[in-house]
Amino acid sequence: MIIDPSADDRLDHAFMALADPVRRAIIARLSRGPATVNELAEPFAITKQAVSKHIQVLEHAGLVTRTRDAQRRPVHLDAAQLEALTAWIDRYRLIHEQQFRALDALLAQAPGPEAGASVATETGDHL
Amino acid sequence: MIIDPSADDRLDHAFMALADPVRRAIIARLSRGPATVNELAEPFAITKQAVSKHIQVLEHAGLVTRTRDAQRRPVHLDAAQLEALTAWIDRYRLIHEQQFRALDALLAQAPGPEAGASVATETGDHL
DNA sequence: TCATTGATCAACCATGTGATTGATTAAACG
DNA sequence: CGTTTAATCAATCACATGGTTGATCAATGA
Numbered sequence: 001m002i003i004d005p006s007a008d009d010r011l012d013h014a015f016m017a018l019a020d021p022v023r024r025a026i027i028a029r030l031s032r033g034p035a036t037v038n039e040l041a042e043p044f045a046i047t048k049q050a051v052s053k054h055i056q057v058l059e060h061a062g063l064v065t066r067t068r069d070a071q072r073r074p075v076h077l078d079a080a081q082l083e084a085l086t087a088w089i090d091r092y093r094l095i096h097e098q099q100f101r102a103l104d105a106l107l108a109q110a111p112g113p114e115a116g117a118s119v120a121t122e123t124g125d126h127l
Numbered sequence: 128m129i130i131d132p133s134a135d136d137r138l139d140h141a142f143m144a145l146a147d148p149v150r151r152a153i154i155a156r157l158s159r160g161p162a163t164v165n166e167l168a169e170p171f172a173i174t175k176q177a178v179s180k181h182i183q184v185l186e187h188a189g190l191v192t193r194t195r196d197a198q199r200r201p202v203h204l205d206a207a208q209l210e211a212l213t214a215w216i217d218r219y220r221l222i223h224e225q226q227f228r229a230l231d232a233l234l235a236q237a238p239g240p241e242a243g244a245s246v247a248t249e250t251g252d253h254l
Numbered sequence: 255t256c257a258t259t260g261a262t263c264a265a266c267c268a269t270g271t272g273a274t275t276g277a278t279t280a281a282a283c284g
Numbered sequence: 285c286g287t288t289t290a291a292t293c294a295a296t297c298a299c300a301t302g303g304t305t306g307a308t309c310a311a312t313g314a
Contacts, residue, residue, distance in 0.1 A: 008148050016146035020302085021135050024215075031219035033226055037261060050303055052262065057301095071260045071311045082220045086213045088151070092158035093209045099160055147272085164291060177273055179292065184271095198281045198290045 010062060011088060014081050017061035022046070023054050030064060030077035040075065137189060138215060141208050144188035149173070150181050157191060157204035167202065 017023055026040055041051035055075055058064045062081040066073045144150055153167055168178035182202055185191045189208040193200045 011151065012146055012148060015142050016301095018216075019139055019143035019146055021139060022302095024138065028219055031222040031226070038259095046302085047304070048261075049263090049305085053302075056262095073261065077219075077223050079220050079223045082216050086216050086220070089145075089209050089213050089216075092155055092204075093206050093213070095158040096204050096206045099158070143271095149272095165289090173272090174274070175291075176275085176293090180272075183292095200291065 010081070010084070013057075013061035014063060014085055017057050017063055018085070020054070020057075022051070023058055026051075026054060026058065026075075027063065027077065027082075030075060034067075034074040034076045036072045036074055137208070137211070140184075140188035141190060141212055144184050144190055145212070147181070147184075149178070150185055153178075153181060153185065153202075154190065154204065154209075157202060161194075161201040161203045163199045163201055 018027070022044060025043070029035060029040060037048060037052055037055060040055070041048045044051060055064065055066070058075075059066060063078060064075050065078050066075050068074075145154070149171060152170070156162060156167060156170075164175060164179055164182060167182070168175045171178060182191065182193070185202075186193060190205055192203050192205050194203065195201075
């Protein structure tokens with residue numbers, strides 16, 4: 001149905017997908033190799049159907065893919081989307097760090113008690 | 128109310144907080160320095176109350192803090208929690224990469240067509 | 255063919271989320 | 285004091301999410 005989901009939507013779904021401890025546990029498990037729905041459901045006190053839904057959420061978020069092996073549908077981690085998430089976070093984390101360094105430099109240069117200047121080094125937004 | 132929120136809960140809230148484009152835009156803005164609710168609300172076509180709620184979500188997730196300046200309540204980015212998120216993601220992203228490297232090494236060592244071994248290098252879980 | 259196994263589909267329910275409008279608190283200003 | 289400004293509180297609403305049970309589909313194997 002969806003032709004070209006915007007980068008925004010992909011981030012929405014991916015972050016949302018990780019906002020659930022069951023789905024994070026599934027990601028943790030899959031980081032060690034593919035697994036079937038039954039194998040993934042085994043550690044949890046919820047039904048297989050619920051786990052199946054969680055996997056669909058992860059798949060829709062682009063975090064996992066499913067192949068086919070007879071009746072089994074093994075789930076594989078797709079690390080590319082995880083990388084996109086760290087990329088987003090780090091982008092703003094690093095800008096924030098730079099602001100602090102810039103402010104430090106300013107205070108070191110002009111050590112008067114009136115230095116209430118706003119730190120505003122312009123950078124393109126991209127959301 | 129909450130005394131010691133588990134690391135799990137903190138991750139839940141933080142990932143959930145980033146699963147909304149408005150809140151990500153707020154984070155992006157705050158990476159360049161503190162801002163008031165009115166300033167943060169200005170670019171959006173939603174009410175100030177809605178933005179105030181978004182900020183509460185971010186605050187509850189430990190991603191921002193609020194100080195006081197007369198009637199204003201400036202919002203500041205708190206990058207520590209962002210770091211916790213990248214730490215979680217990278218943990219499993221890197222384990223996954225290692226699996227691939229281990230598998231590659233195996234295939235290189237024994238290039239027979241029957242190499243269907245499961246890759247299972249044990250590592251402690253932590254969710 | 256028929257039963258078994260693996261997984262999804264469908265309907266339903268409780269709860270949570272994002273948004274709204276209207277009222278309220280709190281500090282500064284005249 | 286009363287007014288303006290900044291922001292939150294409260295009630296409400298539509299809709300999404302996470303879970304359940306029961307039925308169904310699809311491939312294997314006796």
